[in-house]
Amino acid sequence: MVIYILVSIIAYFIGSASFAVIFSKKFAGFDVREKGSKGAGATNVLRTAGTKIALLTLICDILKGVVALLVAIIAGNIWTDIDVDLLKYLAGFFVILGHTFPIFFEFRGGKGVATALGVLITLNWKIGLICLIFAVIIIAITKMVSVGSILSAILYPILTIFMSDVEFGPIVISILIALLVIFNHRENLKRIKNGNENKLSFKN
16 A cells, blocks of 8 residues: 555656746746646647747656656566556556646646646557547647547546456546546636637747
8 A cells, every 4th residue: 555655646746847837937937827828738838938848848748647657667566466557547647636736836737638648658558649649630620739638538538448458446547537637628618618719829
């Protein structure tokens, strides 16, 4: 039980490194949470600080999910009497939770999509790739990142149930991950309903 708690805490702290805030302050001179959609994620960085900073943020946010899973995998290799799948899924959930509510940045974080992508690809690259391609197609059609993210979040636990050889616990956590990502898009859902959701655009 101790190792599950320890890895979850480490994953949460990894997720709490808000690169959108760090990079926007360092390279653009402002806190991205005070501009645009007020979100601390790559999409809002793209809108407010430009493509290069957004790309750097995206890569680092994805890597947060990968690193958290690697911590769980290493721990699973050391403590061989534990459920490694459960440990990895816990790490995945808590790194996204850390991104959403970062302890180092007043618990005001991002929506967790890029970090979730890192988690999905590391947990099961086939599922991660399917969700990524699906999201890209939806975003290309709608020009709304939120729509692609929400629909991919819904798709994720469905694919986990049918494509992963995991037990009940990891499946429940995959559903929790999806619900967390959808919850983080609650304001986007309101704007989509009202027909005034932000459309994706690029700036140098």
